[in-house]
Structures are given as C-alpha cells and as structure tokens.
Amino acid sequence: MKLSIGHLYPELFNLYGDRGNVRCLLKRLQWRGIEAEVIPLAAGEKVDFNGLDILCWGGGSDRGQEMAAGYLKEIRKDFKAYVEEDGVVLAVCAAYQLLGNYYRTEKKTIEGLGILDICTQWKPGRLVGNAVLESPLFSTPVVGFENHGGRTEIGDHTPLGRVLFGHGNTGNSGYEGLVYKNLFATYLHGPLLPKNPEVCDGLLERALKRKYGKEIELEPLSDIPEYRANRNIVERYTTPGSRHI
Numbered sequence: 642m643k644l645s646i647g648h649l650y651p652e653l654f655n656l657y658g659d660r661g662n663v664r665c666l667l668k669r670l671q672w673r674g675i676e677a678e679v680i681p682l683a684a685g686e687k688v689d690f691n692g693l694d695i696l697c698w699g700g701g702s703d704r705g706q707e708m709a710a711g712y713l714k715e716i717r718k719d720f721k722a723y724v725e726e727d728g729v730v731l732a733v734c735a736a737y738q739l740l741g742n743y744y745r746t747e748k749k750t751i752e753g754l755g756i757l758d759i760c761t762q763w764k765p766g767r768l769v770g771n772a773v774l775e776s777p778l779f780s781t782p783v784v785g786f787e788n789h790g791g792r793t794e795i796g797d798h799t800p801l802g803r804v805l806f807g808h809g810n811t812g813n814s815g816y817e818g819l820v821y822k823n824l825f826a827t828y829l830h831g832p833l834l835p836k837n838p839e840v841c842d843g844l845l846e847r848a849l850k851r852k853y854g855k856e857i858e859l860e861p862l863s864d865i866p867e868y869r870a871n872r873n874i875v876e877r878y879t880t881p882g883s884r885h886i
C-alpha cells in the first residue's frame with residue numbers, strides 16, 4: 642500500500658505551522674509500515690490530481706490568498722473533479738475560504754474556486770483563540786487554534802462540528818468548518834492533525850478506502866502524548882470554573 646499526499650502551494654499557505662498536518666499524515670502512515678510520499682505543489686505548476694490520494698492546503702494571509710487566486714483558476718476544473726470523485730482534502734482557514742465562491746476583504750473581493758457553495762466576508766475584529774468542537778464524526782473533541790478576519794456562511798453544507806468553545810465559522814452560528822464528501826474544511830490550525838489523531842486517521846482511512854476499494858482498518862497507535870495535548874485544551878476551555886472561560 643502507498644499513499645501520495647499533495648501539499649498545495651506550501652510557500653503561500655503555511656500559517657501557524659499548518660505544514661505539520663502533512664508531517665502528521667506521513668508519520669502516522671510510516672509508523673504503521675504503510676508507504677507514503679509528499680508531493681509539494683508549487684503555485685503555477687500543473688497539478689496531477691489523478692496521482693493524489695490526499696491533498697493538504699493550509700492557512701495564509703489575505704495577500705497570499707490574492708496571489709494564489711490567479712493560479713487557482715488554472716487548476717479549478719481538475720480540483721473540482723477530484724473533490725466530486727471523493728478525493729480526500731484537508732483545507733485550513735485561508736484554503737477553506739478559497740474553496741468557496743469568494744472572500745470579500747475590507748479592500749477587495751478575492752475570487753474563490755467555487756467548489757463549495759459558501760461565501761466569506763471580512764468583518765472588523767479578528768476571531769482569535771483556542772477552539773473546541775464536538776463532531777458527530779469523532780468520539781474525541783476536536784481542538785485547535787483559530788485566527789481569521791473572514792466569516793464564512795456555509796448555507797446547506799454540513800458543519801464539521803458544533804463549537805463548545807471558540808468562534809467557528811462566523812462567530813455566532815455555533816458551528817465550525819464543514820465536511821463535503823471526503824473534503825474537510827476548517828478554521829482550526831494547531832496544526833490540527835497532531836492534536837487530533839482521530840481526525841488524521843479518519844482522513845487516512847478515507848484515502849485508503851478510495852484507493853483500494855475496501856475498508857482498511859488502521860493499526861492503533863498508543864497516542865498518549867497526542868491525547869494528553871488534546872485533553873489539556875478540552876479541560877482548560879470547557880470545564881466550568883476554569884479561569885480560561
């Protein structure tokens with residue numbers, strides 16, 4: 642077995658160590674003796690979506706998003722086909738916004754890929770801080786760190802989770818991120834996957850299933866430090882009486 646992990650525009654989208662998501666996917670495959678490769682996909686390059694099993698796309702500044710918009714037009718058609726054919730995607734923050742119709746900043750409108758029917762509007766007052774979600778997809782709460790000026794309206798899409806602590810998609814909808822087929826979009830950095838091994842393995846299992854046409858159960862890992870990190874955030878931000886809430 643072998644999985645290919647694409648890292649989209651790593652030079653423009655790597656806020657708060659989002660590259661760590663790629664490392665985490667790779668490492669958790671290697672620890673189980675499953676072969677894996679990382680393919681950096683530079684802006685302007687042709688992207689062969691047929692050769693990818695997972696695509697990681699991280700957070701970035703408004704400026705980075707504006708720079709990427711032109712390159713994205715070139716890959717839009719193939720990217721959409723990959724998503725519709727159940728390709729696995731992890732999109733964080735700026736990437737999440739660019740999968741939608743547009744991101745309207747204070748000064749201009751950045752056109753998105755329109756793969757998801759969602760819209761993002763900048764508003765004053767950044768939504769910053771640790772976040773904790775409860776997701777029907779995972780038994781453990783999902784934790785991360787968010788910092789965004791954009792507010793994303795997800796319409797009829799299914800959210801990734803309900804906000805137990807933090808801001809989420811708009812600051813007041815009560816929901817965070819979204820899941821569409823095998824695409825997970827979220828505002829959560831951290832990086833996300835090292836603190837949420839269940840999310841990481843969920844993406845890996847989806848990718849293996851798509852590639853090999855059957856459920857492949859991943860060998861369990863001990864994950865003691867991972868769950869300790871996760872638990873620490875959950876307890877700090879959701880325990881009544883905690884000085885953080």
Ligand code: GLN
Pocket residue numbers: 656699700701702703706733734735736788789790791792
């Ligand atoms: N530039 C976008 C915003 O501020 C995304 C930021 C990010 O990726 N953290 O909303």
